[in-house]
Every structure is written in C-alpha cells, then in structure tokens.
Amino acid sequence: MRHFLDLWPLPSTELRSILDNAKSRKAARKELPRGAADRDAPLAGHTLAMIFEKNSTRTRVSFDMAIRQLGGSSLILTSSDSQISRGESIEDTARVLSRYVDAVMMRANRHADVLAFAEAAGVPVINGLTDKSHPCQIIADLQTLEEAGVQLAGARIAWVGDGNNMANTFIHGAPKFGYSLAVATPGGYDPDMGDVERARGEQGRIDLYRDPKQAVAGADVVVADTFVSMGDKDADKRLTDLGAYKVSGELMQLANGGAKFLHCLPAHRGEEVDADVIDGPQSLVFDEAENRLHAQKAILEWCFR
Ligand code: CP
Numbered sequence: 001m002r003h004f005l006d007l008w009p010l011p012s013t014e015l016r017s018i019l020d021n022a023k024s025r026k027a028a029r030k031e032l033p034r035g036a037a038d039r040d041a042p043l044a045g046h047t048l049a050m051i052f053e054k055n056s057t058r059t060r061v062s063f064d065m066a067i068r069q070l071g072g073s074s075l076i077l078t079s080s081d082s083q084i085s086r087g088e089s090i091e092d093t094a095r096v097l098s099r100y101v102d103a104v105m106m107r108a109n110r111h112a113d114v115l116a117f118a119e120a121a122g123v124p125v126i127n128g129l130t131d132k133s134h135p136c137q138i139i140a141d142l143q144t145l146e147e148a149g150v151q152l153a154g155a156r157i158a159w160v161g162d163g164n165n166m167a168n169t170f171i172h173g174a175p176k177f178g179y180s181l182a183v184a185t186p187g188g189y190d191p192d193m194g195d196v197e198r199a200r201g202e203q204g205r206i207d208l209y210r211d212p213k214q215a216v217a218g219a220d221v222v223v224a225d226t227f228v229s230m231g232d233k234d235a236d237k238r239l240t241d242l243g244a245y246k247v248s249g250e251l252m253q254l255a256n257g258g259a260k261f262l263h264c265l266p267a268h269r270g271e272e273v274d275a276d277v278i279d280g281p282q283s284l285v286f287d288e289a290e291n292r293l294h295a296q297k298a299i300l301e302w303c304f305r
C-alpha cells in the first residue's frame with residue numbers, strides 16, 4: 001500500500017520521480033481542455049474520496065480535476081455531514097470507505113487522525129493538510145521553483161513567519177531535495193523541533209533565526225504563509241506577535257537578486273506579505289497554485305504504481 005502522508009518515508013529518488021511526472025503530465029496536455037482526460041488516462045475507473053475537516057479551495061478543486069484528468073472520478077465528504085462528526089471512529093470510517101473507493105485524500109485537524117485512517121484503510125491515503133504538515137503543497141512549490149529556473153540542490157530557501165504546518169513541510173523537504181532552509185520565527189512560534197533534528201540527522205541544513213532579515217539574507221527563495229492557520233484560536237495575539245515578520249518589498253531586497261516569492265495561499269495582503277511582493281514580478285504564487293493540480297496527479301499516480 002502506498003500512502004502519501006509525509007515526505008519522510010519516501011526516498012529522494014521517488015520524490016524526484018513524482019516531481020518529474022508532474023512536469024511531464026503538465027507539458028503533455030497543454031492544448032487539451034481542462035475537463036478532458038489525459039490521453040493515457042492511467043486511473044480510468046478509479047474513484048478518489050476526499051474528506052474535509054477544514055475549508056479548502058485549491059486542494060479540493062485541484063484533486064477533483066486531477067483524478068478526472070487521470071481518467072477517474074471523485075466524491076467529497078465533509079466531516080460535518082458525515083458520521084465522523086457524530087462520533088463514528090476514524091478507523092471504522094477508513095474500513096468502510098475502503099470498500100467503496102480506490103483512494104482517500106483527507107484534510108484533518110489532527111495529524112494523528114490521518115495516520116490512524118491510513119493504518120486502518122485498505123486503499124492508498126493522501127494527507128491533504130493537517131496541523132503538522134502539507135506534503136502535497138510542497139511538491140507543487142518545488143515544481144514551481146524548478147520551472148522558474150531554481151536548482152533545488154544548493155538553493156537557499158527562507159521561511160518567514162509562523163513555524164506552522166508548511167514550515168514543517170519545508171523542513172522535511174530539505175534533506176530530500178538538498179536545499180538549505182533558513183527559518184525565521186518569533187519565540188513561541190518555532191517549527192516542530194523534532195522535525196528540525198530529524199532533518200539535520202538526515203544531512204538537511206536547517207538554520208533557525210529570530211530576525212527575518214538574517215534569514216532572508218542570501219536567499220534564492222522567500223516563503224510566507226498566513227499568520228493564522230485553520231484551527232488557530234488566538235488570531236489577535238498571532239497578528240501582534242508575528243507583525244514584524246511580514247514579507248515587505250524592503251525585506252525582499254535583502255534576498256539575492258531575482259529571488260522568488262512563494263505563498264501556498266490563501267494570502268492576507270498587508271499581514272504576512274505586502275501586495276507589491278505577492279502581486280509583483282518576483283512572485284510565483286499563481287503558478288504555484290496551478291501546479292497543485294499537476295503535482296496532485298503525480299502523487300495519485302504514484303499511489304497506484
Ligand atoms: N494551499 C492550499 O492548500 O489551499 P486550500 O486551503 O484552498 O486547499
């Protein structure tokens with residue numbers, strides 16, 4: 001069973017094959033309407049169920065279009081209108097859905113629930129974001145950087161802001177893809193320090209800073225994300241504590257010339273990033289959003305390889 005739950009268990013060669021497949025599938029269907037299947041339709045007859053315990057625009061639509069373009073179909077459950085919200089266990093839900101569908105994508109509040117779901121499932125399970133990680137997103141992010149000419153091995157990527165699920169996922173990717181990561185967070189907003197140690201143990205270079213200027217100095221890529229993630233209850237405090245970590249045009253100037261800007265979206269202009277950065281020439285955010293579709297297809301195909 002091939003689950004896509006985090007980058008950790010996948011060797012670099014497998015991750016490289018997913019990234020390359022995302023690029024080649026994107027190139028192979030350039031002239032097709034978006035609703036048409038890829039010519040080889042490798043997942044014809046397959047159905048993906050998607051469970052959402054949290055909101056989504058990109059993940060929901062890109063996975064839906066991804067499975068269609070691979071020749072299959074999808075269905076969507078929200079926890080509020082399924083029996084999950086009435087207390088049916090994650091494990092029973094996994095066992096039952098595994099009798100109906102060929103794969104499950106789950107966006108969960110708690111990372112442990114996706115792991116428990118995968119453990120009980122009889123079909124591949126994909127992590128569509130948890131409080132701990134968002135591995136589908138980083139495949140799209142790294143695809144976007146490579147398409148923009150960034151060579152990942154040896155690149156310097158700066159993460160500025162909250163040490164959240166996306167920060168953790170950039171940490172996971174460092175030893176796999178060979179970029180070095182500079183993370184700038186205020187005290188109390190550190191990324192998962194267990195993940196930092198694990199990445200370092202796998203020869204990943206992770207440098208932690210409090211000062212965003214230090215993190216961004218010499219960076220080829222600057223990454224921001226919302227200061228208030230889904231599930232965070234303390235919005236006002238977060239906006240205050242993280243205010244000095246906004247990616248402004250001035251901060252971008254400290255990065256290497258031509259540095260790229262990424263943000264997984266949704267964005268809050270004027271909070272974690274200024275409009276002139278996210279809407280400016282260094283920003284790749286809409287290519288990044290598009291690449292969720294292509295990356296998802298490569299992840300789905302990998303699950304069935
Ligand atoms: N980036 C991302 O996962 O977006 P959604 O929350 O809209 O799915």
Ligand code: NVA
Pocket residue numbers: 129164165166225226228229230264265266
């Ligand atoms: N860190 C954000 C990412 C959204 C795609 C969140 O978890 O809400």
